[in-house]
Structure formats: structure tokens, C-alpha cells
Amino acid sequence: MCGIVGLFLKNEALRPELGSMLTDMLITMTDRGPDSAGIAIYGDAQDGLKMTIQSDTPKVAFAGLEVALAEVLGAPVTVKVLDTHAVLSLPDGTEAAARAFLTARGLRIMGTGHSMEIFKEVGLPKDVAARFGIRDMGGSHGIGHTRMATESAVTTLGAHPFSTGDDQCLVHNGSLSNHNQMRRVLSAKGFVPQTQNDTEVAACYISSRLAEGANLGQALDGTLQDLDGFFTFVVGTKNGFGVVRDPVACKPAVMAETADYVAFGSEYRAFAKLPGIDDARIWEPEPATVYFWER
Incomplete structure (x- = not known):
């Protein structure tokens, strides 16, 4: 099932609050996947x-x-x-x-x-966040994930986010059906997944596209052509983050945008403590549609 959160700050004054806001968002998603959790924070380069x-x-x-x-x-x-x-x-x-x-x-x-730091471990989001002091971390944007393991073992390496390129990471809700075939294709290109998790294959795919000269939007669009299954991907890069859902969009997802931030959550309740959420534009990302925000 899994739970995903993401937060991209437009208002520089909110940077000291990034870790605290992300932590609250992720804890709210705990019952979507309580076996492990992780957060990627993008701070000062x-x-x-x-x-x-x-x-x-x-x-x-x-x-x-x-x-x-x-x-x-x-x-x-x-x-x-x-x-x-x-x-x-x-x-x-x-x-x-x-x-x-x-x-x-x-x-x-x-x-x-x-600029990226990644922290992930087995355990509940509240415990993982406390162990690393995520609440005290500032930055421009970040993504987080709480996992219910279906494709691989409950281990630290199996937790999300997965990073397979500099300042680039990915979290995923769903399951890929052609990840073993894609694993062989990517390995031949030098992007070799280190775990059995299908999400790492998706991360390697995006890294390979970026290495070939694609921008983030093009790389995310490529997942719709080359990766088969049901998925919601949220990707972090040095300059921003992006979102894409498969053409069926069977996994829940919602977004919120104000003058201060863009937020992603697997459920609306992840936004409950965000400042100004009552005045935010709220929408459900369209199937097979790429959204991304960069500085």
C-alpha cells in the first residue's frame, strides 16, 4: 500500500521548517505502511x-x-x-x-x-524521524515514504527513497510487472540495481534517462512508455521534484499548492498541519500526466 509525501517550498522563509512539516506529513501516513520509512532532505548546496x-x-x-x-x-x-x-x-x-x-x-x-541527504530505516515513521532528528533539518524541498513491503524483504536497503544518481531519488507506491526485464536493460547500460526492490529499478531508469540528456519531465514521461504496472512516482532532484501516475492511476494521490509551497500526499490528511492549507488549490494528479516544479 505505502504512503508518500513531498514538499517543495516556494517561500524561502519556510526553509527552517521543512523537516518538521515533512515529519508531520509522513507520520500521518503511518498506517499505509508501518514496516520502514525514509526521508530525503535537500538543504543548502x-x-x-x-x-x-x-x-x-x-x-x-x-x-x-x-x-x-x-x-x-x-x-x-x-x-x-x-x-x-x-x-x-x-x-x-x-x-x-x-x-x-x-x-x-x-x-x-x-x-x-x-545538497541531498537520505535517512531510512526499518520502523515507524515517528521513530525513524526521531532517530535522525529530521524535525530539526531545514531545506528547500524533500520527499518521504512509509512502506508496506510487497516486492522485497523488510530491510534498511529495501526502504525508500532510492537514490541512483547525484542529488536524485525516488519513492514509489505500486508494483512494476516488467522490473526484471528492465533490470537487465539498465544493467547493460551501467545502471545496476543493488536490491531486489522494483522501486530501485524505476530509480535507475530515471537516472539513465537523465544521463542521456533528458530533463526531469522527459524522464518521468518515459516511465509511462517503458515501465509496466501500476505506480505513483515522486522524484526529488537538486532543483525540485516531480510526480507521475500510471495511466490507470489506481493508487491514491492528491496535491496542494499555495503561494508558499507545493505538497504531495497519498491522502489529503497528510496536508492537515500545513500552513495555509485552507486556502490551497487542491487537486488529484491526472493519470499519465507529468507534473514537476524546479527552481
């Missing part, structure tokens, strides 16, 4: 690379990581630990070396970019 990593044994895995990684890269590194995750700040041009080092140490890479 930084010089150099930002990489979010995860470990089931963070006290051991993150001990001495800053010094060890700096020695390997030959450049300064900062490590900000948040429960089972850590956000690394690295110099540009060091991603390949950092990935090789971190993977060899058994660390999982959740996502990379210049």
Missing part, C-alpha cells in the same frame, strides 16, 4: 560532495572513519554521525575512491550529491 552512508553497527563502523578516509583520499574529510547514518563531506573528484574504500569496509551508500 555545498562545495564538494555530500555522501550519506549507513551501518548496522555504527559505533564500530564510524569509529576513526574521518581520519582513515582522509588518508585514502589525501584530502580533508568531515563525518557527521546521525544514529545509523553518517553524512560525509568530501572534495569533488573523490567519489570513486571513496566508494571503493567505504564498500570494502562494509558500509552502505544511501546517496550522493551536493
Whole structure:
């Protein structure tokens, strides 16, 4: 079943409230999928690379990581630990070396970019958000997901969002019927899914289209042609977010827009605590129609 939320802020004054608003929205969707949850936050872009990593044994895995990684890269590194995750700040041009080092140490890479941070774990949205202090995070936009697993195991790696490109991630409600075929096609192009989750296949598909020069709208439009099944996708990028539903649109979805923000929710009640919601334009996204907002 799953629950999706998304929030794109137009009003810069609301940036400090992004994490709090997203958390409230996601907690409201808990009964649509209580086995795991995750949120992607787009904050201020930084010089150099930002990489979010995860470990089931963070006290051991993150001990001495800053010094060890700096020695390997030959450049300064900062490590900000948040429960089972850590956000690394690295110099540009060091991603390949950092990935090789971190993977060899058994660390999982959740996502990379210049503004995106991803936090996801098994558990209820309220617990996952509290573990990472999501309420205290600010930014320009973000997406979140609470999951009811139907296509793969209840694990951290199976939780959403999935990130397969710099500053790009995806959450999904639904099921794809041709994901195994598409997995082979994408792997041949160098976009190799790391889990059995069909959602990661969709994320890889969008990354491949963006790498080929498509814009976000074109990449989302391509999902309607090449991905079979029933789905609602919400995608985050460095500059904004986008929404698309399959031609049948059997999964619930609703959007709200004011002068201050654009919001997405699997149900209207996700918007209940948003400021100015009484005056918002509310609508249900049309089937097979791409919506996206960028700065």
C-alpha cells in the first residue's frame, strides 16, 4: 500500500521548517505502511560532495572513519554521525575512491550529491524521524515514504527513497510487472540495481534517462512508455521534484499548492498541519500526466 509525501517550498522563509512539516506529513501516513520509512532532505548546496552512508553497527563502523578516509583520499574529510547514518563531506573528484574504500569496509551508500541527504530505516515513521532528528533539518524541498513491503524483504536497503544518481531519488507506491526485464536493460547500460526492490529499478531508469540528456519531465514521461504496472512516482532532484501516475492511476494521490509551497500526499490528511492549507488549490494528479516544479 505505502504512503508518500513531498514538499517543495516556494517561500524561502519556510526553509527552517521543512523537516518538521515533512515529519508531520509522513507520520500521518503511518498506517499505509508501518514496516520502514525514509526521508530525503535537500538543504543548502555545498562545495564538494555530500555522501550519506549507513551501518548496522555504527559505533564500530564510524569509529576513526574521518581520519582513515582522509588518508585514502589525501584530502580533508568531515563525518557527521546521525544514529545509523553518517553524512560525509568530501572534495569533488573523490567519489570513486571513496566508494571503493567505504564498500570494502562494509558500509552502505544511501546517496550522493551536493545538497541531498537520505535517512531510512526499518520502523515507524515517528521513530525513524526521531532517530535522525529530521524535525530539526531545514531545506528547500524533500520527499518521504512509509512502506508496506510487497516486492522485497523488510530491510534498511529495501526502504525508500532510492537514490541512483547525484542529488536524485525516488519513492514509489505500486508494483512494476516488467522490473526484471528492465533490470537487465539498465544493467547493460551501467545502471545496476543493488536490491531486489522494483522501486530501485524505476530509480535507475530515471537516472539513465537523465544521463542521456533528458530533463526531469522527459524522464518521468518515459516511465509511462517503458515501465509496466501500476505506480505513483515522486522524484526529488537538486532543483525540485516531480510526480507521475500510471495511466490507470489506481493508487491514491492528491496535491496542494499555495503561494508558499507545493505538497504531495497519498491522502489529503497528510496536508492537515500545513500552513495555509485552507486556502490551497487542491487537486488529484491526472493519470499519465507529468507534473514537476524546479527552481
